[in-house]
Amino acid sequence: MTEWSRVKTKDGSFTLKSFKYNECYHSSEGAVVESLYKHIYPAFKVAEKNDYFGGEIVILDICFGLGYNSFLSVLKRPEGVKLKIISPELDLNLIKSLKNFDYPSEFNSIKHIINKVSENLYYKDENVTIDVQIKDAREFIKSLKKVDIIYQDAFSPKVNKELWTKGYFEDIKKIINPKGVLTTYSVATPVRCALYKLGFNLYTHPYENIRKGTIASLSELDFERVDFEEKLKRIECYTY
Ligand SMILES: C[S@@+](CC[C@H](N)C(=O)[O-])C[C@H]1O[C@@H](n2cnc3c(N)ncnc32)[C@H](O)[C@@H]1O
Numbered sequence: 001m002t003e004w005s006r007v008k009t010k011d012g013s014f015t016l017k018s019f020k021y022n023e024c025y026h027s028s029e030g031a032v033v034e035s036l037y038k039h040i041y042p043a044f045k046v047a048e049k050n051d052y053f054g055g056e057i058v059i060l061d062i063c064f065g066l067g068y069n070s071f072l073s074v075l076k077r078p079e080g081v082k083l084k085i086i087s088p089e090l091d092l093n094l095i096k097s098l099k100n101f102d103y104p105s106e107f108n109s110i111k112h113i114i115n116k117v118s119e120n121l122y123y124k125d126e127n128v129t130i131d132v133q134i135k136d137a138r139e140f141i142k143s144l145k146k147v148d149i150i151y152q153d154a155f156s157p158k159v160n161k162e163l164w165t166k167g168y169f170e171d172i173k174k175i176i177n178p179k180g181v182l183t184t185y186s187v188a189t190p191v192r193c194a195l196y197k198l199g200f201n202l203y204t205h206p207y208e209n210i211r212k213g214t215i216a217s218l219s220e221l222d223f224e225r226v227d228f229e230e231k232l233k234r235i236e237c238y239t240y
Contacts, residue, residue, distance in 0.1 A: 003093065006102070009033075013104045016066065021159045025065045027185065029210050032104060035068040038213040039183040040076055042205045043149040046181040046221060048078070053148045053177065056082040060147040060175075062154060062163065064089035064132050067098060067117065069151045074110055074128050085130045086147070088140040095121060095132055137163055141171050148177045152184035157191065157240055166194040166239040173198050178218045185213040192228060194239040202226035 004016040011030025018025065027034045047057050061070045064087040077083055089095060099118035107114065113130065116123040121132040133140055137154070150172060154163035162168065164186070176182060182200070184191070192202055192214060200216040203223035215223050 013068075014102050018155070021155045023155050023159055026068065027211070031066070031068050032072065032106075033210055034185065035072045036076070037205060037207045037210045038185050039069050039151045039153065040072055041207070042215050042223065043151070043181050043183050044073075044076065044078065046179075046217065047081075047149065049222070050148075050179050052078060052081045053179075055080070056084060057149060058147045058177075059083060059085045059149045059151065060141070060144065061085055061087035061151045062137050062141075063087065064095065065153070066094075066101060067114070069153055070117075070130055071103070071107060071110060071114065074113060074130070075106065077127065082127050083129070085128070086144070087130070087132050088135045088137040089132055090134065090136060092134045095134075138168060138171070141168075141175060144175045146177055147175050148180040150176060150180070150182040152182050152186070157186070157188055161240050164188070164191050164194070164240045166197065169194045169198055173200075173218070176218065180217065181221070182216040183213065184216075185211075187212055187214055189231075189235065190238055190240045192226065193237040196228045197237060197239065202228055 004018055007015050007017050007024055009015055009026060009028055009030045011033045013031040015024050015026040015031045070085045095118055099115045113123045117130050123130045154160040157164040195216045201220060203215040203221050203225055204212045
């Protein structure tokens with residue numbers, strides 16, 4: 001049974017459209033552009049400010065999907081820094097298919113990593129570990145200790161609500177490094193409300209070439225702050 005169709009995004013990179021969720025895995029603005037500007041660049045800036053968390057950054061990639069966030073993190077890995085990437089994903093068939101996926105040519109240098117992850121759900125060398133677990137993210141995160149960066153990149157709350165509830169973010173709060181960062185494409189009020197109520201500071205990325213998302217941290221960051229207190233004078237704070 002066909003589960004996806006291939007879609008070309010505006011930056012030339014391909015994504016998929018899921019028939020089950022009736023959504024694309026990435027914004028039409030570009031799979032690469034979205035991954036870099038909404039997730040990796042802001043998150044790595046925070047990591048840099050924190051001396052790369054002692055030289056090894058633990059990244060939780062929610063969820064693996066086509067692996068753009070994980071693979072581009074590897075391609076943008078700061079010199080001398082180790083990456084430990086852990087990622088839950090429900091769809092084993094998707095992961096198995098990734099070795100044949102038409103990634104942009106800049107991924108050619110990590111083709112051996114893509115193949116290993118696709119075949120074994122695991123890759124390790126001296127600088128990079130990628131560990132994909134075929135598990136429900138909600139349960140998986142309860143087994144984790146401390147993570148520095150979280151790419152919150154599930155499908156939209158409309159179709160993937162379980163990964164955007166206040167209860168889910170409560171579990172996220174238990175494992176995120178107090179100096180760490182969560183990045184997401186979502187600007188939805190209930191998502192921001194949940195994070196805000198849990199004590200996260202909310203920011204947006206500085207890039208003009210792409211729609212805003214949300215950057216959340218328990219610490220103060222150097223990004224433009226989302227003035228949520230002001231917004232709460234006008235709206236009710238509700239969560240999923
Ligand atoms: C928008 S895609 C992720 C895109 C991915 N970050 C990338 O860069 O290619 C969302 C993924 O979440 C997975 N998913 C949805 N609900 C899940 C759950 N409860 N636990 C684990 N994975 C889930 C879907 O199978 C899908 O692959």
